[in-house]
Amino acid sequence: MLFSKTRTLVGLDIGTTSVKAVELTERRGKLTVSGFGQVEVNGDTPQARQSAVDELVQECGLRGRRVVTGISGKNVIVRYLTLPIMREEEMRNALMFEASKYVPFPLEECVLDCQRLEGAVDRAGEGNMTVVLVAARRSQIAEQMTCIEGTSLATDAVDLDVMALGNAFMAATPEGDGQTRVAAIIDIGASKISITVVADGTAWFTRELQSGAGRDMTAAIALRLGVTDEEAEVLKREPGDRASEVTDVVTTVVDDLANELQLSFDWFENQFECRIDRVLLSGGASRLGGLKESLAHALDREVEIFDPFNGLAVDEGVDAALLARSAPRLAIAAGLAARVRKA
Numbered sequence: 001m002l003f004s005k006t007r008t009l010v011g012l013d014i015g016t017t018s019v020k021a022v023e024l025t026e027r028r029g030k031l032t033v034s035g036f037g038q039v040e041v042n043g044d045t046p047q048a049r050q051s052a053v054d055e056l057v058q059e060c061g062l063r064g065r066r067v068v069t070g071i072s073g074k075n076v077i078v079r080y081l082t083l084p085i086m087r088e089e090e091m092r093n094a095l096m097f098e099a100s101k102y103v104p105f106p107l108e109e110c111v112l113d114c115q116r117l118e119g120a121v122d123r124a125g126e127g128n129m130t131v132v133l134v135a136a137r138r139s140q141i142a143e144q145m146t147c148i149e150g151t152s153l154a155t156d157a158v159d160l161d162v163m164a165l166g167n168a169f170m171a172a173t174p175e176g177d178g179q180t181r182v183a184a185i186i187d188i189g190a191s192k193i194s195i196t197v198v199a200d201g202t203a204w205f206t207r208e209l210q211s212g213a214g215r216d217m218t219a220a221i222a223l224r225l226g227v228t229d230e231e232a233e234v235l236k237r238e239p240g241d242r243a244s245e246v247t248d249v250v251t252t253v254v255d256d257l258a259n260e261l262q263l264s265f266d267w268f269e270n271q272f273e274c275r276i277d278r279v280l281l282s283g284g285a286s287r288l289g290g291l292k293e294s295l296a297h298a299l300d301r302e303v304e305i306f307d308p309f310n311g312l313a314v315d316e317g318v319d320a321a322l323l324a325r326s327a328p329r330l331a332i333a334a335g336l337a338a339r340v341r342k343a
């Protein structure tokens with residue numbers, strides 16, 4: 001495909017509650033949304049996820065076959081290391097050799113990758129370089145790929161959700177002004193929160209939180225208002241005249257989340273001696289009423305809802321209104337597909 005001017009890639013985000021796909025096509029350097037879709041997952045089993053992927057592929061009529069999917073959770077680790085400057089091959093050898101120091105599971109059970117980072121915020125110091133080391137358990141990768149086997153799709157690559165979030169930001173932010181500011185993109189899903197801090201077009205910090213996401217918000221409403229989880233879920237999304245009650249009972253969850261984010265921000269800002277001046281929220285739970293305002297207040301900075309399709313073209317035949325409404329929830333899928341730029 002060396003001379004192809006059109007390339008297409010599908011980003012497939014297999015989440016706890018829903019599977020999301022975004023298909024991006026690159027035509028002469030310009031990214032276009034050429035398809036998307038989302039299907040709810042009924043249950044927390046690999047079979048449930050697999051049948052949701054099946055349904056998604058059949059329903060949303062994706063043209064592309066090549067898929068990038070994302071992984072996350074305790075079987076995935078990201079470490080930023082400072083090493084003396086060395087050639088790429090030496091770096092790989094050194095890291096493969098030393099990885100056991102940084103990776104909390106047996107090396108023979110995982111896939112490792114590393115990349116040198118460069119940019120204005122780099123604090124590695126003279127003679128040193130910053131390297132990001134990624135390790136993922138093979139079993140986690142295999143489970144993701146099983147969801148794709150049996151469909152018309154073929155896995156092209158497996159990325160990390162946190163890295164996809166950074167790539168989504170870069171694809172939707174014009175080079176120059178927007179990218180020189182330091183931005184934190186925070187995806188609040190049902191069971192996890194992914195945080196990525198991007199400066200200068202590079203992700204310099206990533207973290208995942210396992211509490212404070214959508215499920216915990218629902219659980220707090222159910223517990224404090226004495227309703228079932230199903231009723232709490234409805235109240236959370238459409239509180240109607242109980243809005244202030246709902247806001248009240250999720251306060252503890254939101255406050256804890258703000259504290260965790262502040263800790264990450266403090267660490268980053270001390271380490272890199274720069275301020276995170278943009279905060280962008282994505283994921284289904286970013287729609288919680290009043291969340292944006294509460295976080296803006298607690299973190300004392302501008303908070304926006306992230307639109308991963310900002311500046312991208314949309315093909316005819318793609319439901320642009322539905323795409324716009326679903327945009328924040330599609331951020332990770334869009335970031336996975338954004339690899340089409342490097343494909």
Ligand SMILES: Nc1ncnc2c1ncn2[C@@H]1O[C@H](COP(=O)(O)OP(=O)(O)OP(=O)(O)O)[C@@H](O)[C@H]1O
Pocket residue numbers: 014015016017018019188189190191192193213214215218233236237238283284285286287288289329
């Ligand atoms: N209007 C709304 N207000 C508040 N929360 C909402 C709203 N709509 C959806 N949610 C919540 O968003 C969450 C689902 O979001 P998303 O699809 O991003 O999660 P996921 O990708 O399936 O989960 P994860 O990334 O944690 O695996 C659910 O917890 C759901 O209750």
Ligand SMILES: [Mg+2]
Pocket residue numbers: 013015016189190283332
């Ligand atoms: Mg998700």
